[in-house]
Amino acid sequence: MHRFLRLSVLLMGLFSAVSSYATDAPQSAPMTPDSLGPLVEQPIEFPHNRHAKDMQIDCMYCHTYARRSAVAGIPPLRKCIGCHQSIETVRETPRIKKLFEYWEGSKDGKIAAKTPVPWKKVHDLPDFVRFNHERHIKRFIEQQNRPTQEACGYCHGDVKEMTVARRSKALSMGWCAGCHEKDHPVTAEGGTPIGNQAYWYSFQKPVANASGSAIKAKGPNDCWQCHK
Numbered sequence: 189m190h191r192f193l194r195l196s197v198l199l200m201g202l203f204s205a206v207s208s209y210a211t212d213a214p215q216s217a218p219m220t221p222d223s224l225g226p227l228v229e230q231p232i233e234f235p236h237n238r239h240a241k242d243m244q245i246d247c248m249y250c251h252t253y254a255r256r257s258a259v260a261g262i263p264p265l266r267k268c269i270g271c272h273q274s275i276e277t278v279r280e281t282p283r284i285k286k287l288f289e290y291w292e293g294s295k296d297g298k299i300a301a302k303t304p305v306p307w308k309k310v311h312d313l314p315d316f317v318r319f320n321h322e323r324h325i326k327r328f329i330e331q332q333n334r335p336t337q338e339a340c341g342y343c344h345g346d347v348k349e350m351t352v353a354r355r356s357k358a359l360s361m362g363w364c365a366g367c368h369e370k371d372h373p374v375t376a377e378g379g380t381p382i383g384n385q386a387y388w389y390s391f392q393k394p395v396a397n398a399s400g401s402a403i404k405a406k407g408p409n410d411c412w413q414c415h416k
């Protein structure tokens with residue numbers, strides 16, 4: 189009875205959250221060609237390819253919090269400036285001039301000095317979903333020893349090739365649960381299997397912890413774990 193009550197309260201909460209979410213969402217926001225999310229226009233087009241691929245800067249050098257908190261975080265302006273103030277080759281390009289306007293203030297006075305760049309969210313799960321980077325990153329990178337880009341890439345696609353970050357995975361409930369549920373085939377919305385199943389399941393293989401005992405945890409499939 190107790191569990192039943194808990195679940196109905198959860199469901200009521202969810203449905204009201206869903207309906208308010210639906211009414212809040214702008215009806216006509218342009219979507220990416222594959223409808224995975226809204227097309228986001230950034231104040232400065234940030235080239236992930238030139239930083240993460242050409243210069244091989246680690247994803248977590250910029251997204252510092254991924255391994256220790258729920259959010260991965262967007263790097264602060266001073267991190268960009270720290271490097272860019274000594275890079276002459278691109279100092280006069282329109283995008284870097286704009287970057288320095290946020291740092292030094294714009295001549296027309298419209299942007300004050302040290303204004304954080306107003307980056308827009310590319311991924312944005314509804315508020316009733318709880319997602320935490322830390323546990324996933326610890327598992328994939330620290331315990332399973334996956335290369336960082338591969339581990340991030342599982343949920344974000346091949347960001348190092350992107351000239352503008354954009355959503356490339358569904359991030360739907362079925363998609364999350366597909367990886368959590370051990371013998372559940374990982375399928376796209378229409379039921380088509382996604383990618384290499386054996387590879388996907390390898391993310392759930394038990395791994396040995398420091399003391400040699402196996403860590404078996406796959407992700408939860410209980411509603412309340414993802415919808416607290």
Ligand code: HEC
Pocket residue numbers: 230234236239240245246247248249250251262263307308309310311312337340341344347348352353354
């Ligand atoms: C030099 C710093 C830097 C590096 C290195 C970097 N990023 Fe980013 N990342 C940013 C900035 C700035 C943004 C915000 C602008 C944007 O969304 O395009 C961003 C945005 C993102 C987003 C979208 C965030 C959202 O709003 O949903 C993802 C996902 C992401 N990065 C993943 C990665 C991955 C994976 C790597 C490694 C392959 C990486 N980043 C390397 C600076 C960096």
Ligand code: HEC
Pocket residue numbers: 232233234235238239242245263264265267268269271272275277278281282283284287
């Ligand atoms: C580790 C040093 C480093 C950091 C940190 C860094 N950059 Fe860069 N960035 C570079 C270098 C070097 C280039 C030039 C690369 C090239 O010539 O391809 C560059 C190129 C760029 C360009 C393309 C310039 C153009 O128009 O040709 C943009 C935009 C940019 N960076 C924005 C940012 C932003 C925003 C941040 C902070 C989130 C940032 N960078 C952090 C080193 C860095």
Ligand code: HEC
Pocket residue numbers: 247248251254258259260261262311312313314319321324325336339340341342343344359
């Ligand atoms: C298991 C899937 C998964 C993995 C692995 C993952 N992310 Fe995410 N990431 C997400 C989801 C889901 C969101 C959206 C969260 C939200 O809207 O509440 C997100 C959001 C982000 C954002 C936007 C800011 C934020 O934290 O909400 C950045 C930046 C980001 N991820 C970077 C990374 C990087 C870098 C890695 C690898 C070190 C990584 N992610 C690994 C699923 C993942």
Ligand code: HEC
Pocket residue numbers: 317318319320323324327342343359360363364365367368391392405406407408413414
């Ligand atoms: C590639 C496989 C994979 C994907 C995709 C994935 N997860 Fe997980 N998740 C795991 C594994 C493995 C664990 C167990 C980690 C551990 O405890 O070591 C986990 C643990 C969790 C936990 C419990 C730990 C915590 O942080 O409280 C939650 C909640 C969770 N995942 C939510 C999500 C959501 C929401 C999504 C989709 C946006 C998602 N996961 C996508 C593999 C995945």
Ligand code: HEC
Pocket residue numbers: 199202203206313314317359360361364365368407408409410411412413414415
């Ligand atoms: C692994 C994480 C996870 C688990 C477990 C989970 N959900 Fe979800 N749920 C999500 C995500 C992520 C979304 C957001 C989907 C989106 O934005 O497209 C969601 C959305 C929803 C919605 C909104 C409608 C919809 O389909 O988009 C409802 C209702 C819901 N979940 C109920 C439940 C119930 C009931 C359970 C238990 C049987 C459950 N969820 C288990 C991750 C999870």
